[in-house]
Amino acid sequence: GxxxxxxxxxxxxEGAIVQINCTYQTSGFNGxxxxxxxxxxxxxxxxxxxxxxxxEKGRFSSFLSRSKGYSYLLLKELQMKDSAxxxxxxxxxxxxxxxxxxxxxxxxx
Amino acid sequence: xxxxxxxxxxxxxxxxxxITLECSQTMGHDKxxxxxxxxxxxxxxIHYSYGVNSTEKxxxxxxxxxxxxxxxxxxxxxxxxxxxxxxxYLCASxxxxxDYNEQFFGPGTRLTVL
Numbered sequence: 617g618x619x620x621x622x623x624x625x626x627x628x629x630e631g632a633i634v635q636i637n638c639t640y641q642t643s644g645f646n647g648x649x650x651x652x653x654x655x656x657x658x659x660x661x662x663x664x665x666x667x668x669x670x671x672e673k674g675r676f677s678s679f680l681s682r683s684k685g686y687s688y689l690l691l692k693e694l695q696m697k698d699s700a701x702x703x704x705x706x707x708x709x710x711x712x713x714x715x716x717x718x719x720x721x722x723x724x725x
Numbered sequence: 726x727x728x729x730x731x732x733x734x735x736x737x738x739x740x741x742x743x744i745t746l747e748c749s750q751t752m753g754h755d756k757x758x759x760x761x762x763x764x765x766x767x768x769x770x771i772h773y774s775y776g777v778n779s780t781e782k783x784x785x786x787x788x789x790x791x792x793x794x795x796x797x798x799x800x801x802x803x804x805x806x807x808x809x810x811x812x813x814y815l816c817a818s819x820x821x822x823x824d825y826n827e828q829f830f831g832p833g834t835r836l837t838v839l
Contacts, residue, residue, distance in 0.1 A: 620767070649827070658815055658830035659768075703768075707826055715767040 618642045620716035622704050627722045628694055636689045636702050636719045644709020650678050650689045651703040653718065659703055662689070691721075699723045728752055731816050731831035738806055739839050746801045746834045748816030755821040757799040758828065761785055762813045771814075774799060775821075806838045 619641045628634040640648070647666040651659035665671055665680035665687060677690040689702055701718040708714055729750040738744055750757065755776045760768040770783030774793040788810070790802050799818075803810055813835050817828040 624765075647826070658833050660830070661827050664827065701765075705768075711826060712770065712773075713768075713826070713828065715769075717765065717767040720765070 618706075618708065618714045620704055620706060620714055622702075622716045622719045624717070625720045625722065627724060628691075630694055630696060630723055630725050632694050633690065633692050634694060634721065636691070636704075636721065638687045638689070638704035638716060640685050640687070640704070640706045640714070640716075642706045642708045642714055645682060646707040646709065646711055648678075648680055648687050649705045649707070649713065650676075650687075651705065653701045653703055655700070662702075694723050696723050696725070729816065729818055729829055729831040731814075731834050733834060734832060735835050735837075737837045737839065740805075740807055742806050744803050744806055744836075746803075746814055746816075746836070748799045748801070748831055749797050750799075750818040750829070750831075751797060752818060752820075752829070753796065754818035754829075755796065756819045756826070757793070758817040758819075759783075759789075759791060759799070759801045760815040760817065762815055764813075768815065772801065806836075808838045810838050811836060 622638045650662040653659040663678035670679045675692045680687045701720045703718045704716040705713045732747045758773045759771040762768045769785045771785050772791040815833045816831040819828045
């Protein structure tokens with residue numbers, strides 16, 4: 617079956633750095649997405665990786681290793697507004713997104 | 726900013742009622758999706774469409790139907806609402822590029838069935 621694993625919850629301090637990991641097993645691979653979802657709101661797009669390596673976009677970076685079925689989202693200079701759930705999703709061979717349950721990130725002052 | 730809208734935002738309804746959740750997008754996207762999401766859980770695909778007159782079933786489709794008569798409109802209908810349908814319903818759309826499929830989400834409809 618298809619499976620996306622990510623930690624349920626993480627806590628970090630304002631101004632620090634946090635890494636959220638995602639491992640996946642899917643039927644085919646056509647890219648990996650990270651979305652941010654604040655409580656009670658819709659997901660919003662953060663990043664897309666289809667080739668191995670690191671993609672940097674401001675305070676957020678995303679890394680992919682296809683051979684290991686592994687990705688991480690790195691958040692730097694954490695701000696209180698970064699408190700949200702971070703969803704990992706993989707596009708399978710049918711170009712459908714398989715979603716993880718999300719990692720709830722709690723930022724403390 | 727994405728232009729995708731859902732109505733109603735909140736709905737409380739009794740068991741057995743027929744309801745339609747509306748979704749519209751003004752971006753001209755061919756692909757549209759309906760997801761169900763419970764708190765702290767993953768998104769489950771209910772239905773999707775690749776364009777006008779195209780509809781496909783996802784994981785949780787057996788108790789609902791959709792239609793795609795116009796590109797911009799993708800309503801979801803529950804013929805007979807049950808308490809197990811209580812959830813958040815998210816509509817999304819994406820452009821027709823197979824190699825890059827960022828999905829844009831509407832604000833969601835929170836449905837409560839009593």
